[in-house]
Amino acid sequence: MAITNQINRGYLQRKVKTLGIESLSDQELLVLLLLPKQDVKRANQSATAIMTDVCSLRGLETCTLHELRNWLQEDYLQLAAPLELKRRLLTTRKLTLGQMCSSKTAGQYLLPKMQSLQQEVLLGLYLNTKNEIIAEKEISRGTINSANGHPREIMHLAVKYAAAGFIIAHNHPSGDPTPSQSDIQMSQRLAQCGQLLGINLIDHLIIGDGKYLSLREYNVLPDLKYAD
Structure with missing residues (x-):
């Protein structure tokens, strides 16, 4: 102006x-x-x-x-x-027992952290059997429209922290959280890797401008619910 x-x-x-x-x-x-x-x-x-x-x-x-x-x-x-x-x-207080129980809870936790990032960032939340976050790690940081993360890196951290489950999230700097085909394919591949290791992919969240999308609710992941 x-x-x-x-x-x-x-x-x-x-x-x-x-x-x-x-x-x-x-x-x-x-x-x-x-x-x-x-x-x-x-x-x-x-x-x-x-x-x-x-x-x-x-x-x-x-x-x-x-x-x-x-x-x-x-x-x-x-x-x-x-x-x-x-x-x-x-910024939500550190999540404790019973709080990481839905995509809404995860989305509300991640939205203020990621919605204003100018590059795509891939983040992993690693959970114990009580749904507590035991580790929160930035897995990769990319360009304005790409943040590549290999399943090997994501699962390595899950094993390192002895996680019972994990959530991944990445932002779309465009503000539109609609998943791309590669987002869907990556989620499905991670879910398969998690099943082999007995460490479930709980959700994959895409963070946009003031809103988020859960690929769990988008029905592209194997049938699995957030733990109660």
């Missing part, structure tokens, strides 16, 4: 009072966050620089402290703090 007139505090306060804070554009919200530390001109310049690089506020979720410092210099904590607060609020 090009700034023709600098966004100032009075304008933002009036807009919030009249239309609600949800009415602010991404850039206006950034300016509001930066104004306590920066003057109007600098806050507008900083917001413009950030939006030029990340395009939308969702892109900030995967930014590093180094990137924030490059944009904001000594004022980087103005954004680092609310981003960290959001991460903590969205």
Whole structure:
């Protein structure tokens, strides 16, 4: 968004009072966050620089402290703090007995971790007989549309952690969690490998933008239920 007139505090306060804070554009919200530390001109310049690089506020979720410092210099904590607060609020507490009992539980756990990643990442959750996560491992990280993981790597970790079952998940940076044919084939192959080793593939989740898809519920995996 090009700034023709600098966004100032009075304008933002009036807009919030009249239309609600949800009415602010991404850039206006950034300016509001930066104004306590920066003057109007600098806050507008900083917001413009950030939006030029990340395009939308969702892109900030995967930014590093180094990137924030490059944009904001000594004022980087103005954004680092609310981003960290959001991460903590969205991150589910460590799952315990009985909680990993459905694709919904797994999806709600993984969604805040993976929905904003700009590359495809393949993640493995390894479970004990009580459905507790005993290990959470990034298996591979790929390009914007591919993250290859060989079944050998996935099953090696399952054996290493003496898992009773495992869940794999990967994100689609496009935001659309619809499975590809290769996603389906990989899931079926992993299920077969798991059956041979007695370590069941509980689910394969695909994480999109604000939503996820369970290949267990998509009915492409052998008949197997989450443990009660």
